[in-house]
Amino acid sequence: MFFPRFLGMPNIGSMRPFEELNRMRKQMDRIMDSLMDAKAQGLQSGVFPAINLTEDDNHFYLRAELPGIKADDLDIQATGRNITIVGERKLDTEDAAAKYHRREREGGRFSRAVAMPKEIDADRVEARMQNGVLTLKVPKSESAKPRRIAIGS
Amino acid sequence: MTTNAQKEMTVKEKQEVTAPAEQTRPGAVFVPSVDIFETDKQITLLADLPGVASETLTIDLRDNILTLSGEVKPFEGADERDLLIEYEVGKYYRQFTLSDVINQNKIDAQLKDGVLRLTLPKVEKAKPRTITVSAG
Secondary structure, rough: HHHHHHHHHOOHHOOOHHHHHHHHHHHHHHHHHHHHHHHHHHOOOOOOOOOOEOOOOOOOEEEEEOOOOOOHHOOOOOOOOEEEEEEEOOOOOOOOOOOEEEOOOOOEEEEEEEEEEEOOOOHEEEEEEEEEEEEEEEEHHHHHOOOOOOOOO | OOOHHOOOOOOOOEEEEOOOOOOOOOOOEEEEOOEEEEEOEEEEHHHHHHHHHHHEEEEEEEOOOOEEEEEEOOOOOOOOEEEEEOOOOEEEEEEEOOOEEEEEHHHEEEEEEEEEEEEEEOOOHHOOOOOOOOOO
């Protein structure tokens, strides 16, 4: 056989030279498929609530839409660089005789943990609830803040 | 709501409006989730409008069509950089057709914690009335 010797392959695989390639192709297909799926679903983790995380030089800002949730029903904790939001959305019990035409809003319990990308100052996290949007202002720890380096002449 | 209390909440992807009219301003428009229920006296509408302030919410009623439209300001400051974006913000827009049964002068709207509660009282004549027959 010409191919195996030329490529320096051991003789054992020589009977099926394309088997390995086929296997790789299948693996690639699987990876591509999973990437496509992830794209179709957006970058959602699927855990309620959906969050948006942004940063500026001194703070991280974590925001979540939590309409109808009172501050009392939320428990926010910061440990290390993790922030956990636990709560429950209670929908008011309406008149038992009421006849529903639409019922799209949902209630229930939720919990979510988010790891901040850098060290945070867990003692000085500020939380604010406004118009049903929770905003957490998380100060970065001193070591995580960017520093401007002066160039000596 | 005992059944609800046990349930874990899941993320519902925001539903975009399928063009009621051509948009002239850029930005996404979403359909808010609503509950609508009816009792003998009134119809109540609850809508989830997170991020909408009472000044930016417009409730418009004309020709028996009730239009809810709420603006949401972009959430982030100018010097913030995005790290993880799981939800988008945009306008909320939804229309409902009302019947003549509603007393359109007495509609009451309250916005609290991002939830709109709209009370639509029925007119007197539409309320069901039981007529007692007296034996004579």
